[in-house]
Amino acid sequence: MRLVQLTIPTGKRQTILETLDERGIDYVVTDEDSDRKYTAVVYFPLPASAVEPVLDEIQETGIDDDAYTVVVDAETVVSRRFEALREEYENGDVGTDRISRQELQAEADSLTPTFSVYSVMTIISAVVATAGLLLDSPAVVVGSMVIAPLIGPALGASVGSVIDDEELFRHSVSYQVIGVVLAIVAAAIFAWSVRTMNIVPPGLDIAGVDEIAERLAPDLLSLAIALGAGVAGIISIATGTSVALVGVMIAAALIPPAAAAGIAIAWGQPSAAIGSTALVLVNVLSVNLAGLLTLWYVGYRPENLFSLDKTQQRVRRRVLGLAVIVLVFAVFLGAITYSSFVVSNFEENARGEVEMTLSEDEFSEYQLLEFEVVMDDNYPFVSPEQVTATIGGPQGEIPPELADQLHERINQHTDETVTVEIRTVGLVER
Structure with a gap:
């Protein structure tokens, strides 16, 4: 349930209130006496699935972005008219359980930290993962996934594509590229330091460490982790549920392979880094592909209906491009799987x-x-x-x-x- 607070511009009060009455929505109006060009503020409760269509209809009356709208969680709403709204908009499937497009965009923005925080947390996560791999400790590797701030950029690109927010798309893609590079470089530098200072036994064979070996020669099943993480991540933020554990799953697909690639580079075995680096890349692309398809499937579309065709074409191109690249990597992973067999x-x-x-x-x-x-x-x-x-x-x-x-x-x-x-x-x- 949501409580919507909307400022009413001068000359739009009658139109907005009539729209709410036609929808059978309870509301409260307070007069606005600030210096801005608004006459009132209207408050009304909505089921989560009704926020997007109602706000879209109100916007069609001439409300622009200068009029601010606040959407907050409502714990309890006691109203017969509200129950009628819930029956109208909720039918139990994922499409009606999802949050509004406006909330989704805000959620995607909030999940991405500032660049400095993102960089520092990614480096720390890669260093911890590298230590865990060298120690052959699954517990430490899992700990590195918890602190990795990857879920925002990983899902933001898909959100930006579907709702026609190219700034969010470019921002998220750049964060993902920088994150992968930072993770591999940080892991390589840390592993080289550990090796140089003889913190690990001299002559350590990284292929003999189980946690490292399984990521140097990944198999096709690794692809399922990334695809599942992308779908679960989008569903978690689209339905307003907790994304913390899903963030760990996305980090599981990216951070340990990146750390394994860094270790291989530090050990002077660049060929050994090929498999883990390919795994990182295919997982990044798979998370984006799964997120993009899931968002479109549950019904997210751009705000401007006139740009729908353009957005559809762009989404199709991106889905096709991602699918082709993922397929190529899948063939590569399949060859590794066959070799292991x-x-x-x-x-x-x-x-x-x-x-x-x-x-x-x-x-x-x-x-x-x-x-x-x-x-x-x-x-x-x-x-x-x-x-x-x-x-x-x-x-x-x-x-x-x-x-x-x-x-x-x-x-x-x-x-x-x-x-x-x-x-x-x-x-x-x-």
Whole structure:
């Protein structure tokens, strides 16, 4: 429910009050005695879904932007006429649960902090995420998402496009670009400092850290996070519900991959940053695409009906452009996913070959103790480089024919030759 406060310009009092009466809206009018050219102020309660159509109709009577309008939350309204309005405008779907276009624009503006605050919070978030990734700590990584101020710019571009506010659109796009660059640069500088000062163990293999490795070679499922975040973000602000948790979800799609890209750069492995950087870009675009489609679906349109066709064409172009770029990135992520699938299959088959070989009668006295597949550094399309099998036997050594068979059988499952290293451990019988 909303309480609307509207100033009435000179000569418009009769027209505005007649409009409210025709709509069956209760109102209170107070005379205005300021030096400005207004005769009165009218107050009237509305269901949230009725704010936009009622204000649009009032504006058509000749109310311009010089007359200010204030819309505030109303906790309780007791009125039979108000209940009739609610039944008229609310039918339970998302389109009628949404806030007005005017409130949406104000909400999008309020979610974006000043540039200095945005920059500082983004840098802090990236630094915390970098520390969490290097510590392999999911809790710290989640903490970095909470402080990231990304939801405003991420959704503001979609709002600006749909309601024909090009200033909001450009402002939000520039914030997103700056935010991504700041996050990657801040992560790279912090990771380089940590490495230079030996705060992390010397020779740390970032590919061996699970929290980092999963973002260096992202898969296609990562795209679902960004699309879901965009839809949830728009629905949350469009219905006036809390956006805090949705902001964390959007940050989850952007901050950790950006931090992983910075770490890869700091470790002197720019090729390893390709996958995580691509993930950041596709997530940014997917959030914007999902937000744009959702806003149009729930019924937001520009204020000026004469600009509707122009806005529709612009929205279509932006949706098409975003969809094509996201599709290209999706193909890229799909290729990474397929590569990971091939590697997983190889690891499973290679282990199976070792176990099958050792189960044969001539090698039954040997047993597999440990098995490891070492990947190369060709991110994001990694491939197996070496297989290391630790085998226990009664004499602490294995016959050459066993090593030959293992090498031959393992390499049957890969197009390129993989080094097979056999380590032996003597087992003492008791």
